[in-house]
Amino acid sequence: xxxxxxxxxxxxxxxxxxxxxxxxxxxxxxxxxxxxxxxxxxxxxxxxxxxxxxxxxxxxxxxxxxxxxxxxxxxxxxxxxxxxxxxxxxxxxxxxxxxxxxxxxxxxxxx
Amino acid sequence: xxxxxxxxxxxxxxxxxxxxxxxxxxxxxxxxxxxxxxxxxxxxxxxxxxxxxxxxxxxxxxxxxxxxxxxxxxxxxxxxxxxxxxxxxxxxxxxxxxxxxxxxxxxxxxx
Numbered sequence: 001x002x003x004x005x006x007x008x009x010x011x012x013x014x015x016x017x018x019x020x021x022x023x024x025x026x027x028x029x030x031x032x033x034x035x036x037x038x039x040x041x042x043x044x045x046x047x048x049x050x051x052x053x054x055x056x057x058x059x060x061x062x063x064x065x066x067x068x069x070x071x072x073x074x075x076x077x078x079x080x081x082x083x084x085x086x087x088x089x090x091x092x093x094x095x096x097x098x099x100x101x102x103x104x105x106x107x108x109x110x111x
Numbered sequence: 112x113x114x115x116x117x118x119x120x121x122x123x124x125x126x127x128x129x130x131x132x133x134x135x136x137x138x139x140x141x142x143x144x145x146x147x148x149x150x151x152x153x154x155x156x157x158x159x160x161x162x163x164x165x166x167x168x169x170x171x172x173x174x175x176x177x178x179x180x181x182x183x184x185x186x187x188x189x190x191x192x193x194x195x196x197x198x199x200x201x202x203x204x205x206x207x208x209x210x211x212x213x214x215x216x217x218x219x220x221x222x
Contacts, residue, residue, distance in 0.1 A: 048209060098159065102154045
């Protein structure tokens, strides 16, 4: 079974802090994704990566950056957290089948 | 950008009844998938149907796809309490690894 692990289930941060969300997959997948999920808005793609050190902006990249130094790890960085970044963050990985495998999610609160 | 729109937004049925939810999308697709999300958790892939397929079954799940109407339906037969979750459709287009998710249907099974 594919396993996608997000480092934290819940995080509470202060406005202006730099925040790192980590995601690790164990299936040697090329593609990895970061989404945020908000009530009524569904899942929105922040960034994705199709190979090590490669990244592309999704629909809502503003205020976020990403890092993929190793194939199995994809990190989402909030450079200076703001209250409107309070959300559920979901990481996913995908092989060649178009099927995405999700982590359990990180619920981030920015105070 | 939102590609899929699920209908209804919420559905409550008695245990044992069948549940049907629908998804409409806007542009040509390669595949359409359905995912389930239990409260506060990540998404789990249920079934994928290709654009040249019209119907697919997996256990108690039946998915139909009508590309002329740009719509799909998910039928869950003989519902169980454990089916209580949100259900999302997701589409991809040719040559594009990104999935676009709808806003989901919240299904509640009443014991």
